[in-house]
Amino acid sequence: MERGCIKRQVLAFFLCLNILCLEMCESLRYSVPEEKKTGFLVANVLKDLKIDVKELSARKAKLVPKGSKEYFLLDLHSGNLILKDTIDREVLCGQNEPCILFSEIVLENPLVLHGIEVEVEDVNDNVPKFSKTEFLFEISEHIPTKTRFPLERAEDLDKGENNVQNYTLSPNEHFKLEVQTHTDDGIYSVDLVLNRSLDREKVSRLNITLMAVDGGVPQKTGTVQINIDILDINDNPPQFSQSEYKVKIKENLPMGTSVAKVEATDLDLGLNAQVIYSFHGTPERINNLFILNERSGEITLRGQIDYEKERSYSMSIRATDGGGLSGHCKILIKVEDVNDNAPEVSIISLTHILKEDSPLEKVVALFSVRDQDSGDNSKTICSVEMNLPFVLKATTNNFYQLVLQSPLDRETVSEYNITITAIDWGSPRLTSTRLINVQISDVNDNSPLFEKSSYDMQIRENNIPGLLIGSVHALDLDTKLNAKVSYLVLPGKSEGLVTSYISINSETGNMYALRSLDYEQIRGFRVTVRASDGGSPSLSSEVIVRIHIIDENDNAPFFLYPLQNNTSPCNELVPKSAEAGYLVTKVVAVDADSGQNSWLSYELLKATDPALFSIGAQNGEVKTRRALNERDANKQRLVIQVRDNGLPPQTSTVLLNVLLVDGFSDPFLRRVDVSVQEPEEDKTLTKYLVICLAAVSFVFLVCIVVFIVVKVFKKDPQSHFTAAVPHFPHASVDTQENCADSQNGSLSRTYRYDVCLTGGSLSSEFRFLRPLFPVFSVGDVNIPGYHKNSGGQNW
Numbered sequence: 001m002e003r004g005c006i007k008r009q010v011l012a013f014f015l016c017l018n019i020l021c022l023e024m025c026e027s028l029r030y031s032v033p034e035e036k037k038t039g040f041l042v043a044n045v046l047k048d049l050k051i052d053v054k055e056l057s058a059r060k061a062k063l064v065p066k067g068s069k070e071y072f073l074l075d076l077h078s079g080n081l082i083l084k085d086t087i088d089r090e091v092l093c094g095q096n097e098p099c100i101l102f103s104e105i106v107l108e109n110p111l112v113l114h115g116i117e118v119e120v121e122d123v124n125d126n127v128p129k130f131s132k133t134e135f136l137f138e139i140s141e142h143i144p145t146k147t148r149f150p151l152e153r154a155e156d157l158d159k160g161e162n163n164v165q166n167y168t169l170s171p172n173e174h175f176k177l178e179v180q181t182h183t184d185d186g187i188y189s190v191d192l193v194l195n196r197s198l199d200r201e202k203v204s205r206l207n208i209t210l211m212a213v214d215g216g217v218p219q220k221t222g223t224v225q226i227n228i229d230i231l232d233i234n235d236n237p238p239q240f241s242q243s244e245y246k247v248k249i250k251e252n253l254p255m256g257t258s259v260a261k262v263e264a265t266d267l268d269l270g271l272n273a274q275v276i277y278s279f280h281g282t283p284e285r286i287n288n289l290f291i292l293n294e295r296s297g298e299i300t301l302r303g304q305i306d307y308e309k310e311r312s313y314s315m316s317i318r319a320t321d322g323g324g325l326s327g328h329c330k331i332l333i334k335v336e337d338v339n340d341n342a343p344e345v346s347i348i349s350l351t352h353i354l355k356e357d358s359p360l361e362k363v364v365a366l367f368s369v370r371d372q373d374s375g376d377n378s379k380t381i382c383s384v385e386m387n388l389p390f391v392l393k394a395t396t397n398n399f400y401q402l403v404l405q406s407p408l409d410r411e412t413v414s415e416y417n418i419t420i421t422a423i424d425w426g427s428p429r430l431t432s433t434r435l436i437n438v439q440i441s442d443v444n445d446n447s448p449l450f451e452k453s454s455y456d457m458q459i460r461e462n463n464i465p466g467l468l469i470g471s472v473h474a475l476d477l478d479t480k481l482n483a484k485v486s487y488l489v490l491p492g493k494s495e496g497l498v499t500s501y502i503s504i505n506s507e508t509g510n511m512y513a514l515r516s517l518d519y520e521q522i523r524g525f526r527v528t529v530r531a532s533d534g535g536s537p538s539l540s541s542e543v544i545v546r547i548h549i550i551d552e553n554d555n556a557p558f559f560l561y562p563l564q565n566n567t568s569p570c571n572e573l574v575p576k577s578a579e580a581g582y583l584v585t586k587v588v589a590v591d592a593d594s595g596q597n598s599w600l601s602y603e604l605l606k607a608t609d610p611a612l613f614s615i616g617a618q619n620g621e622v623k624t625r626r627a628l629n630e631r632d633a634n635k636q637r638l639v640i641q642v643r644d645n646g647l648p649p650q651t652s653t654v655l656l657n658v659l660l661v662d663g664f665s666d667p668f669l670r671r672v673d674v675s676v677q678e679p680e681e682d683k684t685l686t687k688y689l690v691i692c693l694a695a696v697s698f699v700f701l702v703c704i705v706v707f708i709v710v711k712v713f714k715k716d717p718q719s720h721f722t723a724a725v726p727h728f729p730h731a732s733v734d735t736q737e738n739c740a741d742s743q744n745g746s747l748s749r750t751y752r753y754d755v756c757l758t759g760g761s762l763s764s765e766f767r768f769l770r771p772l773f774p775v776f777s778v779g780d781v782n783i784p785g786y787h788k789n790s791g792g793q794n795w
Contacts, residue, residue, distance in 0.1 A: 032119075063103055233323075247260045278320070360404055389404060456546045605639045
């Protein structure tokens with residue numbers, strides 16, 4: 001089954017190939033008389049092509065002449081084949097028959113070639129002409145009758161019936177006219193035959209008229225006068241060694257080259273034996289090409305012969321002796337072709353601009369190759385350079401198609417200069433080239449590409465609106481509108497729409513800040529930038545741009561404890577029995593900035609007694625520098641400053657009142673208002689101390705027992721005293737990165753902090769509570785020792 005199927009496929013292939021060849025090689029034959037005026041209708045080709053006018057135009061019919069000149073036009077609107085220029089058959093073809101002009105009609109989609117053969121018909125437009133107005137013969141009086149004297153034939157450029165058909169001679173007594181046709185070459189000769197003997201004594205000169213008549217309608221006639229001088233007897237005419245000479249010469253012989261040599265002898269003596277050679281009845285075109293030496297009989301080339309114009313020359317040579325007798329011979333010169341014509345490449349159609357997305361097998365150019373030589377010299381081979389996306393495909397009658405064989409990429413190669421090379425088969429081979437230029441037009445097949453896979457940009461906070469942050473750049477390998485890139489920031493959410501923070505110049509890619517940025521609100525964000533080209537449809541690509549906000553030292557430290565914005569200063573109670581290193585309190589401050597700008601250090605800016613207290617530079621712990629004594633003022637005012645590490649540094653201060661007391665009681669736990677005047681402060685303090693002592697008297701009785709036991713077992717009461725560790729509630733997410741203890745310190749009593757932080761401004765609100773119970777120094781025997789909670793009133 002498979003073999004039968006394959007056989008049928010092969011048979012169908014060759015059948016289609018045969019039909020295609022017949023269709024491609026079909027020729028249409030027409031005729032046109034010569035000398036017709038321009039615009040003469042030769043024929044209508046629609047019927048012969050079997051198509052209508054619409055298809056003729058749609059298939060882009062073209063009339064391609066095979067010669068160098070166009071004689072006809074094809075009207076695509078009517079299918080008429082029209083004469084473009086007047087044709088002179090004699091100039092076009094000379095004496096060659098038939099005279100045919102070859103052209104081809106090329107139809108595209110599909111490609112079909114129709115040969116056009118237009119035969120130029122001869123009209124009787126030329127009069128027979130002789131080369132001279134008169135001929136002179138010198139004839140001896142004793143020449144025998146029926147002697148023949150060849151006459152020059154009249155030349156008529158017309159052909160066939162319009163050429164010379166008959167010769168007539170004017171009436172006379174001595175001569176008659178005979179016309180003979182040579183069957184071997186079809187050339188006829190006109191001879192003047194002596195019909196009656198001459199007698200010089202009676203007639204010394206005869207004047208006869210020779211008339212040449214063609215066969216046209218109406219007939220045209222040419223005449224020549226024959227003058228015959230009758231001489232004394234010379235009974236031996238010159239005789240040629242051959243009656244016919246045949247010579248072959250190459251068409252590329254240089255001028256001055258000897259072509260042939262004829263020789264005639266005369267048996268007479270003296271003047272009657274001297275032979276003179278001359279052309280006899282030779283057309284002017286032959287006289288322009290050849291020279292005959294009248295003495296030697298050598299024929300020399302005087303012009304340039306061309307095989308493509310004329311392939312053979314026939315001439316008659318006459319040898320005349322001194323007595324007037326002559327002999328004749330015929331010489332036939334055949335021209336041999338040499339490879340002297342390079343192939344000619346003629347472009348029929350060409351697509352100069354080709355889209356880079358053109359489909360494969362697209363026909364880019366249609367051209368023909370012709371060589372005017374013959375035989376192998378006219379056979380040609382056509383090729384183009386290698387490594388091109390194009391290939392040549394031969395059709396028929398030396399027609400070629402330049403076809404796209406691989407995809408195009410304008411970004412790699414924007415144009416091609418294709419050299420078509422045609423080589424013939426002659427020896428030596430001749431070559432001709434034709435350069436065609438094909439430009440590749442752009443299509444939008446490349447997306448814009450950013451120079452980086454991502455961008456990182458920095459901007460300092462508190463910038464001015466409209467500040468240039470940086471720029472992105474994308475390159476599109478396409479051209480013109482397809483390569484014009486525009487930029488756009490895509491909407492996204494990063495603490496709000498990113499388009500509210502930045503903008504981008506759609507043409508340059510420069511990115512600007514739309515407003516002043518605050519590092520404490522947003523430390524950075526990222527945006528997506530899209531680059532789109534101007535093609536249709538538009539292509540685009542995206543890139544991530546990360547904007548990093550650089551912190552500036554624009555926030556002063558803020559005290560969390562003591563509360564910086566409190567209307568009244570903070571009071572701390574210290575027993576007068578406190579030793580050196582006693583922890584009074586711990587100052588806590590935060591800075592909304594970050595990094596180095598948030599590093600804090602504490603110092604005691606002012607104090608009632610600068611030598612009494614010290615503060616930890618890093619942890620903010622306020623401690624006694626020495627043991628207290630009775631000379632120390634009961635109220636100590638401390639001004640504490642906190643400084644960050646920014647440039648320039650920023651500072652904040654807070655006022656802390658430290659009250660030196662002998663003991664603690666409930667009344668004393670109430671809030672102590674410290675006035676500005678020192679006397680009022682002392683009275684108030686005494687009042688509260690008395691109330692406190694009275695309130696805790698019961699507690700003191702219980703505690704004294706404990707103090708005595710501790711005193712016995714502990715030599716150093718402060719070495720075993722454990723201060724309550726301050727307890728802060730867990731920081732929320734919002735404050736975790738903004739509030740942190742530098743070091744863990746220990747406060748002398750337990751405090752409870754209610755922390756309320758706002759996420760945006762980093763401002764905080766603390767509510768500080770009084771100690772839940774008093775803490776007494778073990779070493780102070782003056783303070784009553786009782787431990788009952790006296791009510792835990794808020795301070």
